[in-house]
Amino acid sequence: MSTRTTAAPATGDRPAKRSGSRRALPPREIALRVCAECGAKRGTKRVGWVEITRDGEVVGYTCPGCPEFDEPIRRMVGKSGAVSFRAVVKGQQRTFPTVEQAREWVAEAREAGRAGHALPDDQLTxxxxxxxxxxxxxxxxxxxxxxxxxxxxxxxxxxxxxxxxxxxxxxxxxxxxxxxxxxxxxxxxxxxxxxxxxxxxxxxxxxxxxxxxxxxxxIHATKANPAADARVPKARKARTAKAGGTTTAATQADKPTWTGAQLVAFRDFVDEHQAGKVAEADPWVRAGMRLTLCGLRRSEVLGLTWSAVDLKRGTVQIRASRVKTGAHGATATEGAKTKHSERTVRVDDMHPGTSKILRELWMAQGRPSGDSLVIVDNLGQAVAPDTYSYRFRALSKAAGLPDLGSIHRVRHSLALMLHSAGVVPNDGASILGHDVATHLSFYLPTNGDSAARGAAAVGAALAAVRL
The missing domain is CATH 1.10.150 (DNA polymerase; domain 1)
Known part of the structure; x- marks a missing residue:
């Protein structure tokens, strides 16, 4: 049988005082016959009962369902009769439905204290x-x-x-x-x-x-991570009416993109209609849309400064981004999205005349210093991200082109065009500023046309074989 020693000695039948939230020991003649914590009669029971000793003499017992006498745990009984167990360690207390849970918390709290951590805060929502x-x-x-x-x-x-x-x-x-x-x-x-x-x-x-x-x-607020092994339920795909049909579930392949001809049509439309008085009202539009057509993210266009523009070589360096951080048009200028996003884009090679348009914008802005943003309005204020996207969609509609739904789809259009032109994934990813895995997974979706081209290529290759 286990033995425990009281926290403080007592003389005669005077109760031994206990520290913390623990009760005083009952008089010896009572403590020997009942549980010192809950009062349950012991009789001849021995299994699970723990002795309380003082000076080598047994002065009482605690039953299996109660905390041992020297544990910092107290048995509590509510008005409804419900039993709970309150544990106290270093001034912090927690209440548990079972004594086992209370003991587990005490052990964790003591271990955290030895390791120099804060006590477990498992009451956090x-x-x-x-x-x-x-x-x-x-x-x-x-x-x-x-x-x-x-x-x-x-x-x-x-x-x-x-x-x-x-x-x-x-x-x-x-x-x-x-x-x-x-x-x-x-x-x-x-x-x-x-x-x-x-x-x-x-x-x-x-x-x-x-x-x-x-x-x-x-921080010891939870014992384990309940989300670690959780899985997102699989998306249910729509059934097809007949074999060979396509599902209506939205996939990357279903999302709209522009062809090379449509990209050029948009560029020419903006060049033609954002001129003269229209250009004077919003001089940033033509340059901004050109940069978008070169594969820059919206945040990269809006975060571009004149120090990153080389008007002689026709290049722009991507080193920063300006992103929307919340409601009411709040933005923040930060570094490039990822390490792969840091790159030099040869905008004049992609769309001839872009450096000339950028120079005209620089002149219209009064030849600003290097740290000034490229895309600003006539008052010198940074153009809001939403304003930029709204203008892109309005110009797309005016040009009679399919609605891409998002300005980001221009990057997907370029990726598909580069792939169809035989540009290797590494080069395509470098132009758009992401890693090859992202390029292959998200920018080059498979669809029926891809399968048809693949089949034709296999057939042509096999036909060329000479046995």
Missing amino acids: VQQLADRWLKRRQDETAAGLGVREVTIEGYRSALASPLAVIGNRRASDVTTDDVEGLLVALATKGGKAKRPLSHRSLTYALVTLRQVFAYGVK
């Missing part, structure tokens, strides 16, 4: 944990060590719908089943905006939740 994690990321970004500010806003947006559902849950209680159930609910019933989330939005939500709960494990 998912919302509180997410707020702490976002604050930590913001502090890192402010110090120039973390992700871009726009990325943090992306995290915040990705968490909005999940937090609307489980934000009030205690983070330490969330399980993998809970996370997967959440994803199913968001995919069917909808999220914060009351609309079902797309597969892509669900993926972003899960990836962000994994980071939040990983942070929870790090």
